[in-house]
Amino acid sequence: MASIRYIFASVVVFAAFLTAAYACTGSTIAAFNIQVLGQSKMGKPEVVDYLKQIIAQYDLVLIQEIRDVAGTAIVELLDAVNSQPGSNFKMTLGPRVGRSSSKEQYAYFYREDKFQALDSFSYDDQTDGFEREPFVVLFENLDKGAAVSKFSIIGLHSKPTDAVNEVDLLVDVYAASKKRFGVEDSILMGDFNADCSYLTRTEFETVRLWTDTSFQWLIPSSADTTVKSTDCAYDRIVLAGQNLIANSKDAGIFNYHERYGITTDLAEDISDHYPVYFTIN
Template sequence: MLSSSLLLLSILLGVNDSLGGSDFRICAFNLYHFGDSKSKKNDVMLILARIITRCDVCLLQEVRDSKGKAVPELLQQLKRYDPKHGYGHVASERLGRSDSYREQYVFVYRTDTVTVTGQYQYPDDLPGDEDAFAREPFVVRFKAAKTSIKEFVLIPQHTTPTNTTKELDALYDVLQRVKKMWRTENVMLLGDFNADCGYLAKKNRIKVRLITDSNLFWLIPEDSDTTVRSSTSCSYDRIVVNGPTFNRAVVPSSAKPFNFQTEYGLTEEQALDVSDHYPVEVLLRVVRSRALRSSSSFTKCFSLLALSCLVCHLFIW
């Protein structure tokens, strides 16, 4: 009797698992000096693969791949770890004011759920902007048919800690330019904004239009800790959506940091080898096809039947 009950329980769990996996996840991850040296650490690359393959679209920051080998190796690692999905990427030019320190924005995405429909490197010589950004946003438009929003634009930004207030405010101008250029309201801004602790003083928040505009929704809770070090607790990494339509397309309360240290049972030292930041993520609502909804209804009914049988078995036993 007990073995039969356990069999029913495993069936029930399998049914529940089959109902999952339909989320659409957007992530932003500061990889902390990701380049040739880090790409040669097998344990680090495996953890990165585990983290990134959770996401349909993942923005990577602090990519310092001067030799052009680290990103291709990461993509190969993703494909080895998760062969059921295809992975593609788009990358900015190497950005920065110093020749000795330049970074790239890299978007990695699942090719079976996402299509890139446009990209735009924000210029650094617009009249009047006084070179506002050390690393100008690399803006990408995506099509994702399974989501309720269908198509959206992502604006990444890794701010300079000493210039956070100015760069965050200048992002508002980028947003307006992109909305007009692509005639869309479905825009998300995300990345390591350095938007907390000593880098963004409370008295300066009223100077940031990205914060004061009531049409913009900051999704990561203010009390979130997006840093790995136990000695810090700051909500640096953020996700912001433009407009109520996009906000309604977000699964409520799904925006949060992903604590990979706890999730994968790592020591702080091991986690810091990966990054000093946790990735932040958000889920978008998905629209299921009629066939999938019918299948879902069937599996839910089967799940309830299996649960009833399990209760009866345990009671009789």
């Protein structure tokens, strides 16, 4: 059964995906690993100009790989995004996490007229299964006519060499989210490193997040979410909760290299990952 689902996700679902910016109704949610986001990157005006344009396309964005010890780079990025006409983003920022001295943070940027962050927690990783514990936030959709009124987001940037175990453990994080918030609708997303040598097709069959059919994977393994010459679907979006699954659409990858017609060097300065996104009603 899992093998059939793998083929379905890689062939049928991908046919509906776009590699351009979204053009649809509802609210669009994205995950973006901004490679080594710190003072050095924020000191490059051209890079920041593209980052703020990319982020402002969406209504809610999970940002990963924030490595600024001073904690000012992510605030500067939020200010840059909000310097654009019509931008009104707020931020929910997680703690610095990681086993080594190279720690990272997760952040959620969200339009304050569309969403409200109600509660959050960093996963209590008692078995030390995660290099960077997932950061979980409960959001309320402020559109009173929306089909999805409340949902959690579980953000993860996995350790590449332990991707199999960390992606599998997301099932436990989802259970913890349901217990704390009492909400079944959940988005599990981020740079899972869930492809190529880090999580192979055979290894997928051992991962509960994949074999449990109550979870729906939106970004297939045939996709390429990397900016460089690699062809890997590292960045993923997985949905839980029948209401959320039924009211989601238009998942895809935003290839800013092609969309903006920029040089390869500039594209790689922005990040080594493209954003992944989808829309909820």
